[in-house]
Amino acid sequence: MSKYDYIKEEAFKANMQLPELKLVLFTFGNVSAADRNLGVFAIKPSGVPYEELSADKMVIVDFDGKTVEGDLRPSSDTLTHAVLYKHWEKINGIVHTHSTYATAWAQSLRDIPIYGTTHADHTTADIPCAAPMNDEMIKGNYEYETGFQIINALKEKKLSYEDVEMMLVGNHAPFTWGKTAAKAVYNSAVLEEIAKMAYITESIKADALRLKDALIKKHFERKHGPDSYYGQV
Amino acid sequence: MSKYDYIKEEAFKANMQLPELKLVLFTFGNVSAADRNLGVFAIKPSGVPYEELSADKMVIVDFDGKTVEGDLRPSSDTLTHAVLYKHWEKINGIVHTHSTYATAWAQSLRDIPIYGTTHADHTTADIPCAAPMNDEMIKGNYEYETGFQIINALKEKKLSYEDVEMMLVGNHAPFTWGKTAAKAVYNSAVLEEIAKMAYITESIKADALRLKDALIKKHFERKHGPDSYYGQV
Amino acid sequence: MSKYDYIKEEAFKANMQLPELKLVLFTFGNVSAADRNLGVFAIKPSGVPYEELSADKMVIVDFDGKTVEGDLRPSSDTLTHAVLYKHWEKINGIVHTHSTYATAWAQSLRDIPIYGTTHADHTTADIPCAAPMNDEMIKGNYEYETGFQIINALKEKKLSYEDVEMMLVGNHAPFTWGKTAAKAVYNSAVLEEIAKMAYITESIKADALRLKDALIKKHFERKHGPDSYYGQV
Amino acid sequence: MSKYDYIKEEAFKANMQLPELKLVLFTFGNVSAADRNLGVFAIKPSGVPYEELSADKMVIVDFDGKTVEGDLRPSSDTLTHAVLYKHWEKINGIVHTHSTYATAWAQSLRDIPIYGTTHADHTTADIPCAAPMNDEMIKGNYEYETGFQIINALKEKKLSYEDVEMMLVGNHAPFTWGKTAAKAVYNSAVLEEIAKMAYITESIKADALRLKDALIKKHFERKHGPDSYYGQV
Numbered sequence: 014m015s016k017y018d019y020i021k022e023e024a025f026k027a028n029m030q031l032p033e034l035k036l037v038l039f040t041f042g043n044v045s046a047a048d049r050n051l052g053v054f055a056i057k058p059s060g061v062p063y064e065e066l067s068a069d070k071m072v073i074v075d076f077d078g079k080t081v082e083g084d085l086r087p088s089s090d091t092l093t094h095a096v097l098y099k100h101w102e103k104i105n106g107i108v109h110t111h112s113t114y115a116t117a118w119a120q121s122l123r124d125i126p127i128y129g130t131t132h133a134d135h136t137t138a139d140i141p142c143a144a145p146m147n148d149e150m151i152k153g154n155y156e157y158e159t160g161f162q163i164i165n166a167l168k169e170k171k172l173s174y175e176d177v178e179m180m181l182v183g184n185h186a187p188f189t190w191g192k193t194a195a196k197a198v199y200n201s202a203v204l205e206e207i208a209k210m211a212y213i214t215e216s217i218k219a220d221a222l223r224l225k226d227a228l229i230k231k232h233f234e235r236k237h238g239p240d241s242y243y244g245q246v
Numbered sequence: 247m248s249k250y251d252y253i254k255e256e257a258f259k260a261n262m263q264l265p266e267l268k269l270v271l272f273t274f275g276n277v278s279a280a281d282r283n284l285g286v287f288a289i290k291p292s293g294v295p296y297e298e299l300s301a302d303k304m305v306i307v308d309f310d311g312k313t314v315e316g317d318l319r320p321s322s323d324t325l326t327h328a329v330l331y332k333h334w335e336k337i338n339g340i341v342h343t344h345s346t347y348a349t350a351w352a353q354s355l356r357d358i359p360i361y362g363t364t365h366a367d368h369t370t371a372d373i374p375c376a377a378p379m380n381d382e383m384i385k386g387n388y389e390y391e392t393g394f395q396i397i398n399a400l401k402e403k404k405l406s407y408e409d410v411e412m413m414l415v416g417n418h419a420p421f422t423w424g425k426t427a428a429k430a431v432y433n434s435a436v437l438e439e440i441a442k443m444a445y446i447t448e449s450i451k452a453d454a455l456r457l458k459d460a461l462i463k464k465h466f467e468r469k470h471g472p473d474s475y476y477g478q479v
Numbered sequence: 480m481s482k483y484d485y486i487k488e489e490a491f492k493a494n495m496q497l498p499e500l501k502l503v504l505f506t507f508g509n510v511s512a513a514d515r516n517l518g519v520f521a522i523k524p525s526g527v528p529y530e531e532l533s534a535d536k537m538v539i540v541d542f543d544g545k546t547v548e549g550d551l552r553p554s555s556d557t558l559t560h561a562v563l564y565k566h567w568e569k570i571n572g573i574v575h576t577h578s579t580y581a582t583a584w585a586q587s588l589r590d591i592p593i594y595g596t597t598h599a600d601h602t603t604a605d606i607p608c609a610a611p612m613n614d615e616m617i618k619g620n621y622e623y624e625t626g627f628q629i630i631n632a633l634k635e636k637k638l639s640y641e642d643v644e645m646m647l648v649g650n651h652a653p654f655t656w657g658k659t660a661a662k663a664v665y666n667s668a669v670l671e672e673i674a675k676m677a678y679i680t681e682s683i684k685a686d687a688l689r690l691k692d693a694l695i696k697k698h699f700e701r702k703h704g705p706d707s708y709y710g711q712v
Numbered sequence: 713m714s715k716y717d718y719i720k721e722e723a724f725k726a727n728m729q730l731p732e733l734k735l736v737l738f739t740f741g742n743v744s745a746a747d748r749n750l751g752v753f754a755i756k757p758s759g760v761p762y763e764e765l766s767a768d769k770m771v772i773v774d775f776d777g778k779t780v781e782g783d784l785r786p787s788s789d790t791l792t793h794a795v796l797y798k799h800w801e802k803i804n805g806i807v808h809t810h811s812t813y814a815t816a817w818a819q820s821l822r823d824i825p826i827y828g829t830t831h832a833d834h835t836t837a838d839i840p841c842a843a844p845m846n847d848e849m850i851k852g853n854y855e856y857e858t859g860f861q862i863i864n865a866l867k868e869k870k871l872s873y874e875d876v877e878m879m880l881v882g883n884h885a886p887f888t889w890g891k892t893a894a895k896a897v898y899n900s901a902v903l904e905e906i907a908k909m910a911y912i913t914e915s916i917k918a919d920a921l922r923l924k925d926a927l928i929k930k931h932f933e934r935k936h937g938p939d940s941y942y943g944q945v
Contacts, residue, residue: 038905039898041830060943089934089942111830117909120828121917129353130418131274131344148926155930184923185829199272206271210350212916217445218354224417227381231388235322243322244293362586363651364507364577432505439504443583450678451587457650460614464621468555476555477526595819596884597740597810665738672737676816683911684820690883693847697854701788709788710759 017055017073017082020046024055025068027194031110032063034202042110043088045074046194047098049105052076054098058085078157089156096160097190101174106194108201111186114208118142119181125207127224128214132207133232135178139223140204141170142181163188179204250288250306250315253279257288258301260427264343265296267435275343276321278307279427280331282338285309287331291318311390322389329393330423334407339427341434344419347441348434351375352414358440360457361447365440366465368411372456373437374403375414396421412437483521483539483548486512490521491534493660497576498529500668508576509554511540512660513564515571518542520564524551544623555622562626563656567640572660574667577652580674584608585647591673593690594680598673599698601644605689606670607636608647629654645670716754716772716781719745723754724767726893730809731762733901741809742787744773745893746797748804751775753797757784777856788855795859796889800873805893807900810885813907817841818880824906826923827913831906832931834878838922839903840869841880862887878903 015021024046031037031044040060047054055071072083078095080087088094094107110116118125118140125140127133132140143166150158163180167173178200179189189200214221236243248254257279264270264277273293280287288304305316311328313320321327327340343349351358351373358373360366365373376399383391396413400406411433412422422433447454469476481487490512497503497510506526513520521537538549544561546553554560560573576582584591584606591606593599598606609632616624629646633639644666645655655666680687702709714720723745730736730743739759746753754770771782777794779786787793793806817824817839824839826832831839842865849857862879866872877899878888888899913920935942 038901058944059941086941086944113905113909114912116828116830117912117916120909120913121920123917128417129349131349145924145927148924151926151930155934184827184927202271206346210346210353212912213347213350213445214353216449216915217350218356221354225378225381227384228378228417231384235388242292242319245291245319361650362582364582435504439579443579443586446580446583446678447586449682450583451589454587458611458614460617461611461650464617468621475525475552478524478552594883595815597815668737672812676812676819679813679816679911680819682915683816684822687820691844691847693850694844694883697850701854708758708785711757711785 015082016051017048017053018068020048020053020055021068021071021073023194024057024071025066027106027108027198028057028066029063030195030198031108031201034198036110036112036201036205037063038111042108042112043090044108044194044198045088045094045106047105049102053081054094056087056091056094058083059088061085090159092154092156093159093163093188096157097163097188100160100164101190103175103192104190104197105192106197107188107190108194108197109186109188110201110205112201112205112208114212115181115187115204116185117212118208119183119186122183125181125211126221127229128211128221129224130228130232131210133224133229134236135200135203135207135233136176137229137233138170138172138177140179140181140207141166141172141177142183145183145185159185248315249284250281250286251301253281253286253288254301254304254306256427257290257304258299260339260341260431261290261299262296263428263431264341264434267431269343269345269434269438270296271344275341275345276323277341277427277431278321278327278339280338282335286314287327287340289320289324289327291316292321294318323392325387325389326392326396326421329390330396330421333393333397334423336408336425337423337430338425339430340421340423341427341430342419342421343434343438345434345438345441347445348414348420348437349418350445351441352416352419355416358414358444359454360462361444361454362457363461363465364443366457366462367469368433368436368440368466369409370462370466371403371405371410373412373414373440374399374405374410375416378416378418392418481548482517483514483519484534486514486519486521487534487537487539489660490523490537491532493572493574493664494523494532495529496661496664497574497667500664502576502578502667502671503529504577508574508578509556510574510660510664511554511560511572513571515568519547520560520573522553522557522560524549525554527551556625558620558622559625559629559654562623563629563654566626566630567656569641569658570656570663571658572663573654573656574660574663575652575654576667576671578667578671578674580678581647581653581670583678584674585649585652588649591647591677592687593695594677594687595690596694596698597676599690599695600702601666601669601673601699602642603695603699604636604638604643606645606647606673607632607638607643608649611649611651625651714781715750716747716752717767719747719752719754720767720770720772722893723756723770724765726805726807726897727756727765728762729894729897730807730900733897735809735811735900735904736762737810741807741811742789743807743893743897744787744793744805746804748801752780753793755786755790755793757782758787760784789858791853791855792858792862792887795856796862796887799859799863800889802874802891803889803896804891805896806887806889807893807896808885808887809900809904811900811904811907813911814880814886814903816911817907818882818885821882824880824910825920826928827910827920828923829927829931830909832923832928833935834899834902834906834932835876836928836932837869837871837876839878839880839906840865840871840876841882844882844884858884
């Protein structure tokens with residue numbers, strides 16, 4: 014028994030959702046779940062196949078990226094998670110995948126335009142794609158810098174991490190986050206679907222138009238904010 | 247026991263078909279089933295995951311959109327269903343999904359051209375895409391107006407809801423209907439397949455031609471009308 | 480017990496392969512299996528869902544399209560099957576599907592170019608697409624004429640039904656055939672895969688070149704003819 | 713019991729992974745596993761459906777392509793495997809598939825550009841596409857020449873088989889290899905995913921740029937070489 018059992022279980026269950034939702038091939042993804050009171054998060058061990066995962070294999074890491082408990086090496090993306098948890102105080106879950114369509118958008122270095130209400134139900138902004146970092150940063154503390162790359166790209170676009178819970182890292186792949194690990198996983202699946210729909214939309218109509226503001230606002234507010242009326246109270 | 251048990255069961259079963267037919271991600275869809283004698287319909291509760299649904303969770307609503315029975319809040323699209331049931335007297339089932347290819351067509355604001363007999367087997371018209379409503383309507387009673395948006399788009403194109411049981415709402419997603427909830431679900435799956443085929447057809451041949459009238463007529467009449475000879479008597 | 484039990488069983492099993500190979504949505508397809516000695520074929524009843532099929536529901540029809548045994552109405556495409564069996568003496572199985580990619584090629588009215596060895600392993604020709612029939616024929620005995628449309632398109636292209644066991648009917652969908660019903664089903668799955676690969680190939684390289692003759696010949700002869708060396712003796 | 717049981721079992725298990733990973737339709741693929749001490753490899757028998765495979769049906773072949781043990785005829789691609797094992801001393805597994813997206817790239821005769829880190833995690837080079845061989849070689853010992861076609865294409869591009877474990881044979885399909893049969897299968901699945909992502913990337917952005925050198929180097933070295941830090945020690 015450990016005081017970290019709860020987030021280990023949460024991180025384990027959330028990680029197992031990735032192959033079920035067809036968001037990862039082999040080990041191309043990871044989920045973490047944080048406990049703000051304990052100042053740590055549980056994350057998938059690096060390179061361990063999903064079929065061999067269990068809750069007790071999750072690694073406990075603090076917000077500086079130092080391993081606190083666990084026999085295995087944590088995900089190679091651990092420092093990116095740590096940076097985001099440290100700077101974004103209201104998130105408790107982070108997901109990184111290489112899901113096919115979102116990754117293709119990241120490879121194209123394009124933001125995903127908001128083409129419809131499926132997108133607006135989740136955020137009012139185009140899904141931002143952070144530019145690849147400069148060569149010095151890449152050669153330096155790469156995963157740590159990836160965290161700042163994400164934080165800075167949101168800032169530059171004047172977006173809040175509470176409003177936009179998903180993002181593309183240019184030439185790399187998507188990251189998503191949320192108030193829980195389960196919500197971050199949900200966001201990963203939504204992003205993949207939005208990415209696929211936007212790709213097909215542009216194939217059907219090369220000059221497709223962004224959704225107009227009134228519809229963006231309406232759909233977002235149906236699901237979010239004080240006047241939302243989606244779901245159960 | 248309730249006099250609504252039958253349509254609750256019908257709506258429940260029809261809703262459960264959506265994930266099975268891969269027409270919905272998470273809760274992005276809903277089905278309703280109407281009882282004309284009782285003047286009500288049963289509809290999915292809002293935001294409840296399919297794996298947690300059961301017949302007794304269905305909400306009973308009248309054709310003005312007022313909840314008649316049920317502990318849960320009905321689908322946020324309930325008023326759209328209510329408007330359609332009220333105006334189209336011969337339908338008893340309605341489906342709304344965000345299925346991938348049909349939604350991409352809706353996002354492109356294009357009607358789906360009738361390119362082949364798979365389409366003509368089900369309707370003789372291009373699948374209509376209703377233009378997005380004006381900003382005043384969006385800010386007003388949005389879901390209620392969506393119902394009229396659908397009804398008016400059909401009228402403008404001089405189409406009957408009995409002949410065309412599927413439609414795209416521009417920038418949003420598809421709606422389908424039918425004489426039963428099961429038929430409306432069937433129509434949703436057919437629409438998604440037609441949408442995918444039309445997309446691929448245009449990729450293979452940018453200037454693909456619409457099906458000629460004689461073939462449209464022939465295929466539709468094989469399956470519909472007095473001289474149909476498809477299926478069992 | 481009936482002397483037709485064997486082909487009923489064969490047709491039943493072959494029909495059940497279609498949903499398993501994801502070649503049909505709902506009832507959009509049918510398979511028949513012929514017995515040349517008895518001069519009949521067993522075919523799927525019209526409009527019956529695959530999950531309700533059984534061997535005893537197969538309908539026995541002669542090569543003129545007349546029902547010989549069975550309580551159900553045979554597939555609406557029965558006359559097309561009958562015409563092909565009557566004219567092509569060496570085939571004992573026919574399949575019709577509306578599989579997604581092959582149907583999209585049919586809707587584009589294009590032959591599928593032979594772009595690689597996957598295609599050449601099965602036939603040396605581009606997969607022919609028969610032009611839509613003229614309006615008089617459509618209004619006449621449509622399914623009967625569809626049989627001749629297939630036969631004549633092959634003749635015009637100087638192809639033999641023994642060398643090319645698959646074809647697109649323009650604006651409609653694919654038909655395949657073979658020495659057995661199982662082989663015809665195999666051909667349907669191969670056609671769908673070839674159609675998908677050709678579509679992606681052209682997307683990757685708009686002016687992709689047909690496979691050169693030496694490779695076509697080599698790959699076809701590896702699997703077919705006196706010097707073949709694929710499979711077990 | 714035979715001294716070859718171990719590699720038969722290894723080859724069998726690796727072959728069974730191909731349909732599970734959706735890399736093969738019917739029998740369109742094969743895996744072999746080598747034992748360097750015994751100077752032989754175990755390979756799938758030709759044309760046998762995966763559902764009928766078992767370890768004892770694997771065929772034992774030496775590095776000149778001569779069958780050493782086994783009642784069945786080995787894969788028609790056996791000589792290609794033999795040539796590669798003979799010339800590349802550090803590989804112990806080879807896979808050939810006709811996986812959809814990789815085959816479409818092979819049919820387009822294009823190398824797969826390195827567009828993102830998913831690709832760079834596995835190799836620093838574009839995935840090479842070997843030009844189709846000349847007609848004399850095709851008419852000659854085709855499968856044997858295919859081996860040399862692969863070896864020579866790598867040489868011409870100054871690539872090492874230890875750095876690039878996957879390749880496209882122009883107009884044909886992919887081959888992958890690795891230190892074990894399991895690793896070669898893994899590479900086949902990775903190649904298919906990279907091929908799909910690159911195809912979508914170019915559809916989203918026609919003039920997508922190759923990944924810059926610093927990112928290629930960083931991602932490859934995260935997973936490979938003396939300073940790698942991915943996975944467990």
